[in-house]
Amino acid sequence: MDQIITAAIAVVGVPLVLLGYIILGERVIERLPDHLQTWIRPYFWALPAIGFATIFMVYPLVRTVFLSFRNNADTDWVGFTNYVYFFTFPDTLTSLRNSLLWLVFYTLFAVGLGLIIAILLDRVRYESLAKIAIFLPVPISAVAASIIWKFMFDYQPPGTVQTGTLNAALGAFGGQPVAWLVNSTTNNPALIFVGVWSITGFCMVIISASLKSISTEVLEAARIDGANELRIVQLIVTPLLWPTITVVGTTMIINALKTFDIVFVLTSGAYDTDVIATQMFRQLATHHLSRAAAVGVVLFLAIVPLLVVNIRRFQQQEETR
Amino acid sequence: MSGVQVETRRETARAGAAASVLDRWGHQLQRLPLHLVIIIFIAIWIVPTIGLIVNSFRNVQDMSNAGWWSALFPPHGFSLDSYNQVLQTENVATSIFNSVLITVPATVIQLAIATMGAYAFAWMKFPGKDIFFIVIVGLMVVPIQMTLIPVLQLFHTFGLAGTFIAVWLAHSGYGLPFEVFLLRNYLGGLPREIFESAEMDGAGHAVRFLRIAVPMTIPAIASLTIFVFLGVWNDLLVSLTFLGSSPNRPFTVVITQLVTSLGGGWQFLTAAAVLQMSLPLAVFIFLQRYFVRGITSGSVKG
Numbered sequence: 225m226d227q228i229i230t231a232a233i234a235v236v237g238v239p240l241v242l243l244g245y246i247i248l249g250e251r252v253i254e255r256l257p258d259h260l261q262t263w264i265r266p267y268f269w270a271l272p273a274i275g276f277a278t279i280f281m282v283y284p285l286v287r288t289v290f291l292s293f294r295n296n297a298d299t300d301w302v303g304f305t306n307y308v309y310f311f312t313f314p315d316t317l318t319s320l321r322n323s324l325l326w327l328v329f330y331t332l333f334a335v336g337l338g339l340i341i342a343i344l345l346d347r348v349r350y351e352s353l354a355k356i357a358i359f360l361p362v363p364i365s366a367v368a369a370s371i372i373w374k375f376m377f378d379y380q381p382p383g384t385v386q387t388g389t390l391n392a393a394l395g396a397f398g399g400q401p402v403a404w405l406v407n408s409t410t411n412n413p414a415l416i417f418v419g420v421w422s423i424t425g426f427c428m429v430i431i432s433a434s435l436k437s438i439s440t441e442v443l444e445a446a447r448i449d450g451a452n453e454l455r456i457v458q459l460i461v462t463p464l465l466w467p468t469i470t471v472v473g474t475t476m477i478i479n480a481l482k483t484f485d486i487v488f489v490l491t492s493g494a495y496d497t498d499v500i501a502t503q504m505f506r507q508l509a510t511h512h513l514s515r516a517a518a519v520g521v522v523l524f525l526a527i528v529p530l531l532v533v534n535i536r537r538f539q540q541q542e543e544t545r
Numbered sequence: 546m547s548g549v550q551v552e553t554r555r556e557t558a559r560a561g562a563a564a565s566v567l568d569r570w571g572h573q574l575q576r577l578p579l580h581l582v583i584i585i586f587i588a589i590w591i592v593p594t595i596g597l598i599v600n601s602f603r604n605v606q607d608m609s610n611a612g613w614w615s616a617l618f619p620p621h622g623f624s625l626d627s628y629n630q631v632l633q634t635e636n637v638a639t640s641i642f643n644s645v646l647i648t649v650p651a652t653v654i655q656l657a658i659a660t661m662g663a664y665a666f667a668w669m670k671f672p673g674k675d676i677f678f679i680v681i682v683g684l685m686v687v688p689i690q691m692t693l694i695p696v697l698q699l700f701h702t703f704g705l706a707g708t709f710i711a712v713w714l715a716h717s718g719y720g721l722p723f724e725v726f727l728l729r730n731y732l733g734g735l736p737r738e739i740f741e742s743a744e745m746d747g748a749g750h751a752v753r754f755l756r757i758a759v760p761m762t763i764p765a766i767a768s769l770t771i772f773v774f775l776g777v778w779n780d781l782l783v784s785l786t787f788l789g790s791s792p793n794r795p796f797t798v799v800i801t802q803l804v805t806s807l808g809g810g811w812q813f814l815t816a817a818a819v820l821q822m823s824l825p826l827a828v829f830i831f832l833q834r835y836f837v838r839g840i841t842s843g844s845v846k847g
Contacts, residue, residue, distance in 0.1 A: 227646055234650035234713060239657045250751040266671035273662025273725050274677065280718025281684050284692035291694060344583055357587045360594060363825035365779030367797045371818035372597045387612045389596055426840060433841040482688050485781045489801050504690050513694055520691045531686050538682045
């Protein structure tokens, strides 16, 4: 009951407090001399947002880098010890390898399938209905998606009834059941596929929107000139979609590097399926704070190039505004 | 004379129609592989979810005796056992409630602050504005793993660890950069003349923000609300870190903990998963237009 009251107060109270802040603050600022007004006002308005960003992102970022060079009790400097641990311990190296697998295959398949499905659906009348089907997993949480696929991958010993969809299908074709999530050759591809399954609809929707903006006249002209569909996709559609593909691609790379939920729920990183983010969480949960900080920094460094790309793209957009 | 002409015209038309029907059939036949490929894709993308939903309406015994597809044929053996069992499991009912109590305030707090900040970035000039904004664009992609330890320590210092307030604040902090970015672009695209004429009429910034900027930004705020709401509802990592063992932990965390702690006999969690995803699916189905518009307009968010 107390909790409901607290939540209600937060829902009503926070906007009211902000409203009071704006109205009272503006009253005070309006009384100030002009030059002081123009100087103070913007910071007054941006302060809550900048404050939150500073407390929850900028300060922690700096502090995590700091912690990664300290010992676990935060009493002494230890140089690169935590990083040396990360790059020499077999378990953490496995997580690094798996994150690379995610980066390459998750990105490739999510964007690739998104593109293929968008192009195929562009050619049929039931496009909007089909899109809903492909998009359906996007709003579903990674936790629920993992449970969905736990059933798909379910494995029972050979000779017993297979209740997992994939193993039952294999059995119908006379194959032996596979322990998808335990077998170390199938588990990483299986997890990556769950990730791809959840996000393909997202890629498809964005690519499809940009596909619709290609003028039909260009395509008609190419068809009249006798180009077949494959050539049209290769020579006209793909180059025109390229800017969109790179935007979606960078988003997917960032997603791949941050992957946590699916791995955590389906295998908890067991059987060599750990990724950087689950590795970091395990170090944190076992109170190896400085090691966890070092893992976090490694993850951040992997994302820095994309951060630069995003800022560049933003600056270009600003110039054309 | 004219009658004959009409007759021949009709005949050619008939012949043409017959040919075009044949043509169309031939054309459709050529397109058969296309339809087949699409149907396979659709099947891969919806069958797993259907399987889960069907299974959630069977009891655990049936689930381990035969796959979900067997329930499609009589005797179906549908029952609500799994739902009863999952709702009676310790913490589950409370955690659903917690999810609501986390999601609603977290969404309201961050959107209120973001709109105000976005207004400053869109319509005010100040030294360092460009640099501040570039930092915000950069923060959009920073992995939250990078912030978890210091924020956890902060919460411990201020006695907030394990409280709702902690996750409200954390979610708001993590969500703000993207929201400020998106809303600033939207607000910046509003016509300058409206703000200028309001200013000439003597309206201060408070009035211009509350009476002009906010009402005109409602479409963007509405789309964003859906995404922020679902993002917090579906979140695992933030709650796991800040509420991991607290009685305030949300549904996603409890489901995850049950999956790992139960080992065998976890099948009744199908019902939990269906309950957890029913809200996002309902939102998607009923607010589809906002959903797709939101994704295509702000396609940078991960």
